[in-house]
Amino acid sequence: MIILKDVRKAYNGLVASDNVSCRFRKGKITVILGGSGSGKSTLLRQVVGLERPDSGEIYFGDRDLTSLSKSELYEYRKKMGMLFQGSALFNSLNVLENIAFPLREHTDLADSVIRTMVKMRLELVGLRGVEELMPSQLSGGMMKRIGLARAIIMDPEVVFYDEPTSGLDPISAGVINKLIVDLNTILGVTSVVVSHDIESSFRIADWIIILFYGKKVAEGAPDEIRNADDPRVQQFIKGEPEGPIPFNRTDKDFYEDILIP
Amino acid sequence: MLTLLATVGRRVIDLVRYWGRSGIFLCTSIAYAVVPPFKVRSYPQQMQMIGSRSLSIILVTGAFTGMVLSLQGYHTLAKFGSTGLLGSAVALSIIRELGPVLAALMVTGRAGSAITAEIGIMKITEQLNALEMMAVNPVKHVVTPKIFAGLISLPILTAIFDLTGIGGGYVVGVKLLGVNEGAYFGEMVRAVEFMDIYGGFVKSLVFGLIITWFCSFIGYTAVGTTEGVARATTNAVVSTSVMILITDYILTSFLL
Numbered sequence: 001m002i003i004l005k006d007v008r009k010a011y012n013g014l015v016a017s018d019n020v021s022c023r024f025r026k027g028k029i030t031v032i033l034g035g036s037g038s039g040k041s042t043l044l045r046q047v048v049g050l051e052r053p054d055s056g057e058i059y060f061g062d063r064d065l066t067s068l069s070k071s072e073l074y075e076y077r078k079k080m081g082m083l084f085q086g087s088a089l090f091n092s093l094n095v096l097e098n099i100a101f102p103l104r105e106h107t108d109l110a111d112s113v114i115r116t117m118v119k120m121r122l123e124l125v126g127l128r129g130v131e132e133l134m135p136s137q138l139s140g141g142m143m144k145r146i147g148l149a150r151a152i153i154m155d156p157e158v159v160f161y162d163e164p165t166s167g168l169d170p171i172s173a174g175v176i177n178k179l180i181v182d183l184n185t186i187l188g189v190t191s192v193v194v195s196h197d198i199e200s201s202f203r204i205a206d207w208i209i210i211l212f213y214g215k216k217v218a219e220g221a222p223d224e225i226r227n228a229d230d231p232r233v234q235q236f237i238k239g240e241p242e243g244p245i246p247f248n249r250t251d252k253d254f255y256e257d258i259l260i261p
Numbered sequence: 262m263l264t265l266l267a268t269v270g271r272r273v274i275d276l277v278r279y280w281g282r283s284g285i286f287l288c289t290s291i292a293y294a295v296v297p298p299f300k301v302r303s304y305p306q307q308m309q310m311i312g313s314r315s316l317s318i319i320l321v322t323g324a325f326t327g328m329v330l331s332l333q334g335y336h337t338l339a340k341f342g343s344t345g346l347l348g349s350a351v352a353l354s355i356i357r358e359l360g361p362v363l364a365a366l367m368v369t370g371r372a373g374s375a376i377t378a379e380i381g382i383m384k385i386t387e388q389l390n391a392l393e394m395m396a397v398n399p400v401k402h403v404v405t406p407k408i409f410a411g412l413i414s415l416p417i418l419t420a421i422f423d424l425t426g427i428g429g430g431y432v433v434g435v436k437l438l439g440v441n442e443g444a445y446f447g448e449m450v451r452a453v454e455f456m457d458i459y460g461g462f463v464k465s466l467v468f469g470l471i472i473t474w475f476c477s478f479i480g481y482t483a484v485g486t487t488e489g490v491a492r493a494t495t496n497a498v499v500s501t502s503v504m505i506l507i508t509d510y511i512l513t514s515f516l517l
Contacts (some may be wrong), residue, residue: 050390074396081394088391091382102395154395 001026001190002158006057007046007056013088016042017053018214024158029184029191031201034211035236041085041162043211047192048080048160049073060158078106081151081159081189087143087167089135089150089252095122096131099150106154121149124186125179132166141172148179152187159183161193165200173197175202198237210236283478286400287470290408290477302404304397310440311407311473312414316421318367323422326359327351327429335432335438336452340395344438348445349452351430356423356453356461356480362509364422365415365468369501373476376407377497380480381490404477408470414470423461460516467512468505 002024011015016039022028024047034040045051047058049065060076068076089098099118103109107240109117122128125145135143144164151159161180165173177200184191195201201208202222209219210233218225218233225233235243329517334350380403383389389399427449434440483493 007517020402048394050393070398074398077394077396082391084387088387090388090391091386102397105395105397 001061002192003057003059004043004047005057005059005217007043007053007058009042009046009051009053015214017046018057019056020211020214020216022219023092024190024192026190027184027188028206029180029204030207031043031193031194031195031205032209032211033195033198033201033236035196037213038211040196040211042214044091044160044162044192044194048082049077079157081154081156083144083147083151083159083161085163087135087140087147089143089147091135091231093135093139095127095132095133095135095146098135098146099153102148102154117153118149121153124152124183125149126175139172140166141175144168144172144176145179148176148183152183152189155187156189158190158192161191161195161258163195164193165197166210173200175247178202198239201239212236214257219250274317280289282482283474286404286478286481287474290400290404291473293398293405294409297517300402300406303402304409307406307410308414310375311410312418315343315368315418317373318371319364319418319422320425321362322361322367323425324429326363326422327355327426327431328433329358330354330359330426331430331438335440337432342499343418344440345444346448347430347434347440348447348449351434352427352449352453353457355426355430356457358509358513360423360426361419361461361464361468362505363464364419365472365505366502368415368469369472369476369498372503373472373499374494376476377480377483377494378490380404380477381483384481384483385486385490390508397464400481403482404473406500407477408473411469412466413469415472416465419461419465456516460512463516464509465513467508471504472501475504482503 004020004022006021007017008015008019018039020043020259022129032040032043042051046053047065049068051103052066056066060079063076065073065076079209090101093101094113096118097104100114101136103117104115118131119128122130127142127145129147130138130142130146135146136145144253148159148164164176164180166177180193181204183189193201193204202225205222207219208222208225210217210225212232219230222227228234231243330351331347334347338346338350351444380389383399383403389403390400392399431445435442435445452460477498479493479500480490483489
């Protein structure tokens with residue numbers, strides 16, 4: 001469905017995506033796992049075209065997204081849905097208008113049809129009845145679910161999730177995880193999840209890709225990852241502070257750093 | 262020496278690049294107005310935000326500006342025994358200069374800061390990216406209506422400022438200080454020419470553009486967290502105000 005070939009991106013010499021190649025298979029849930037600063041969000045932003053890679057190709061079907069013009073890209077965006085980390089709901093619009101926004105922009109559907117479609121999506125995320133509330137009146141978990149309802153209102157082929165469970169309590173996180181799996185099985189959408197939540201990821205993923213400082217270090221089905229030999233992978237999934245992944249980012253010796261002025 | 266040159270050079274390049282980016286930003290946001298689909302629905306909404314919400318502050322500042330002008334003008338003119346000229350003095354200074362400039366400065370503080378804060382928050386909470394992901398151009402959706410609302414609202418607000426200013430001058434000059442009513446308005450009608458009103462109109466149009474352009478652009482380029490938005494808002498009000506005064510001088514020198 002989506003294939004990345006040698007995607008590379010650097011900011012001021014700091015490599016955020018180091019020749020990453022991978023594929024997100026149709027109808028499956030792929031989780032990109034990595035610590036903070038591992039370049040997973042940057043990778044996602046490149047896949048959806050919010051940023052252009054320095055080099056490499058990103059195929060959506062048979063078209064390379066990196067070569068598209070803005071208007072062509074917009075056509076592809078209509079096949080994509082995205083749930084942002086902070087939900088990114090428009091705070092000037094109520095829940096109904098937030099979810100209806102893409103329909104109002106891209107279709108001429110009658111108001112009653114739009115209302116029905118919004119109600120269906122709200123039912124799907126288990127929040128029917130909150131149409132008239134403003135985003136500021138919602139909890140974080142509810143905002144995520146409204147954001148998800150908005151992401152799927154146009155029946156996308158692919159849904160991208162940026163840290164869907166971060167900052168949520170365990171129950172809300174569980175609800176979101178269940179929704180990701182449900183949407184995947186009910187609507188058959190391809191799902192790409194960026195996360196550092198190990199437990200959630202192993203529960204929902206069909207395929208896991210682990211990033212480490214912009215580089216892909218491992219990929220495979222959850223069981224393969226769990227039994228991987230790579231010490232970096234083991235350290236990451238067990239969350240150990242000591243190991244091959246350094247706690248400190250600089251290579252300079254600590255004593256040298258504080259003793260020599 | 263070389264590092265100094267390099268630093269200066271880098272600063273200049275950054276400055277040119279920044280201005281270039283803001284220029285492109287303005288051009289694209291104007292150009293999107295003629296690209297379908299048209300978003301006429303959001304124009305009145307933005308005019309309400311920029312125009313009618315600034316109305317009360319324009320009325321108050323307009324009235325007091327006229328009143329103080331009248332008070333100062335009366336005592337100066339009285340030394341030459343020509344208080345009859347008060348009406349023309351008040352009207353000319355308001356219509357040519359104070360009306361457009363003060364109205365623009367008040368709108369910058371009232372609506373300009375709100376524009377920067379709104380767009381800045383949309384930026385850092387990824388609402389602009391969300392628009393982009395929904396195949397809606399964020400500049401066209403958010404900025405273009407504001408630019409045109411500014412272009413329409415500012416001349417109207419300036420006209421209202423001028424009127425209340427002349428009214429305030431009338432109250433102080435005629436009712437309190439006893440200038441002849443006929444002289445106040447008669448001198449005004451004689452002295453104010455079409456070019457004065459035209460000049461004020463051109464100024465208000467340009468200021469309307471500057472306010473929405475600068476405040477939108479600075480909000481759009483806000484980075485980081487809420488602190489970044491706070492800094493952007495302060496920056497927007499300060500640089501827009503300075504820019505209004507600089508442009509005012511340039512425009513006046515062309516219009517005179």
